[in-house]
Amino acid sequence: MIIRVVRRVNLNNIQVYNEIGKLKRVLLHCPGEEIENIVPDYLTRLLFDEIAFLKQAKKEHQQFSDILRNEGVEVLYLTELMAEILQDPEVRKSFLEDFLMEGKVASQGLKEGLLEYFSDKSPMEVVRKSMGGVRKEELKEIKVKQLADMVKNPYPFYLDPIPNLYFQRDPFASIGRGISLNVMFSRTRNRETLFAKYIFDHHPHYKDIPRWYNRDMSHSIEGGDILVLSDKVVAIGISQRTDAVAIEMLAEKLFKSQETFETILAFDIPKTRAYMHLDTVFTMVDYDKFTIYPGIEMPLDVYSLKRGKNHSIDITYEENKLSNILKEYLKLSSVTLIRCGNNDIIAAGREQWSDGSNTLAISPGKVVCYNRNYVTNEALRNHGVEVLEFDSYELSRGRGGPRCMSMPLIRENL
Template sequence: MTVQKDGIHVYNEIGQLKSVLLHCPGNEIENIVPDYLRRLLFDEIAYLKQAQKEHNQFSDLLRNEAVEVLYLTDLMAEILENKDVRTQFLEDFMEEGKIATEGLRECLREYFNKMTPKDMIRKCISGVQKSEVPGIKNKCLADMVKNPYPFYLDPIPNLYFQRDPFSSIGKGVTLNVMSSITRNRETLFATYLFDFHPRFQNVPRWYNRDKTHPIEGGDELVLSDKVVAVGVSDRTDPIAVEKMARKLLYSEESFEVVLAFDIPKAREYMHLDTVFTMVDYDKFTIYPGIEAPLDVYSIKKGANQLSISYEHEKLSQVLKKYLNLPSVKLIRCGDGNPIAAGREQWSDGSNTLAIHPGKVICYDRNYVTNEALRKNGVEVLEFESYELSRGRGGPRCMSMPLVRSNL
């Protein structure tokens, strides 16, 4: 196992991206069926072969920009080479998957123990159909009662959105609590990553998955080495934001303020980064539909407790003040046209991934927004997005930066 000392180092949204964590969609996408779309948080059925082609285009763009691309399955397979860790992970994974009977647990242990670490982690992600597993030997009532549901362990199709289970802030992370039961298993992978992988030893945690209130990485933006923005959204609770802010601001890190963006609580907005991202020192993409209802609160370190204030100014003025900028340019999704904005926001037109200041990766389908970015001096790299966009997430959603250069 090759050990790098980089660990986590993220003090901005736009500095040169050095290292990033991805997950290429696998057979978990093939296990999405119409009857269980809502349960698995999908709106549509995706075509795996095309989704993988698009994801490979995305990773190739990153590598062409000298970004180290790491895959979750590879890191987890390295961890699971340790037999004791592997045994404990499987027990934890079955607990998270609500495998309650000892007969079924024993059956699944035998099923997984025949696999290599890489095959095991892929199968954990893709889900276990009942038809794949030999019969349970010692059945209890729960094993005998007929249940038409086809899975023992649900697939985890949202895992290609690596932004959400944890978030890199400074030299530490928030190890998140997901708002839905379906996605909470995703954070177990991050737990093992930071507990056992030698590359990520002793990484501070600004929030942990044992907390009760949800916070997701798509709501967490590191705007500078002093300012973190967090969305109070459909999937992130204000109590979690305050708890995270307290841990972060009273640490030895350089951060001085957490800006809480209170955005509409609706699936089409979902996270802050689906309606607002940073693309350059003084330029941001924004979905115009959130500007009017947006409230911003500043959270700062007080003598003995946090100081929380409502920001009365417009968003551009708030950003100018806290980022110490002479001016701020808000580049509107759909170039300000309400029809184009609504259409392209649905396919994540505002969800950009900066690879260095003024250079971003975007879905090709959001051509109106991409052209607006170019008109404002931002270089846009595009890749195909027929299938990946069906999961309701864009390039930023699919990537977790591990190391960025300081500005």
């Protein structure tokens, strides 16, 4: 079957060799029904700390995408790319089977019931419903019941919602002209990478993209920990959600390729939910300027992984402080670290909680930020950085900011 898609110039390319070059194309997911299927009893299971109000969250997300479009960025949506490939009946069948398996659908009767439930839905409805979750009340009948179906269970879903999907930074990461198709730390989030897998397996514009890591590998790595600082240097956080083993495995594949990257800087950050990913405490906003949460500066262990001889990797513990490490590897004469909360310990803690350091650069010295982080945003402006703000009453409840919500597909080279 021929998949009908709108032609876009150079859509087959992933091109990300920096964090600040003019953003040309980005992937987003606007929150949907999955947000309204979060209930207090299951917040921890779904990795949320609070209940978000969907109507307002959608308004805020529209503000975000409008800012990007007004700056000349082409905005693609995960739902639309998935709906395009699910026009093919064989791809649709395979996706649903994989999705039910990874959704821990245990019995054959329930599996058959869910497949029948999805059978009369359009490709877009399949996508949105697989993301939103299937409540028990929606499935009228399970024809052949097994013990697992008969035992009383108060849990209200046959398929869990996937509310973290609006954080498109994590399931995969664009690095050079390839991607890291990630293994998520939490089983709750690992189904998110299935959408990326199907896009990069089947979408006619993306299916030949090289992979530096794959979702069937053994150790977790998430995109929020991956920052492409230049065409020579990638920074990756060793965090609660990214394992040092995964970083070394990615480095081995990347260094064997024809890509220009020579060094991976591994930042060993605290392994707690408050820090979560490297990009929640450190982002690049200009050629020589970075936002940082003061809590990670002392001490911060940094390791460099470099191409060695015969495809080996040379690993070195970096003795210098962070600013000197950045100057050395990015060939800069000076580096400015702009501290979240502008060095006020109370403001820093409050605004780091709502992702004050999680900026999205759309060109050198121009960033998108939540408006609630006004102390940090003013500090950015005082250092010559242009800040574009949008509302963040509800989106911030998911514990992620503008960088977390976006996956760049193409940036201009510097």
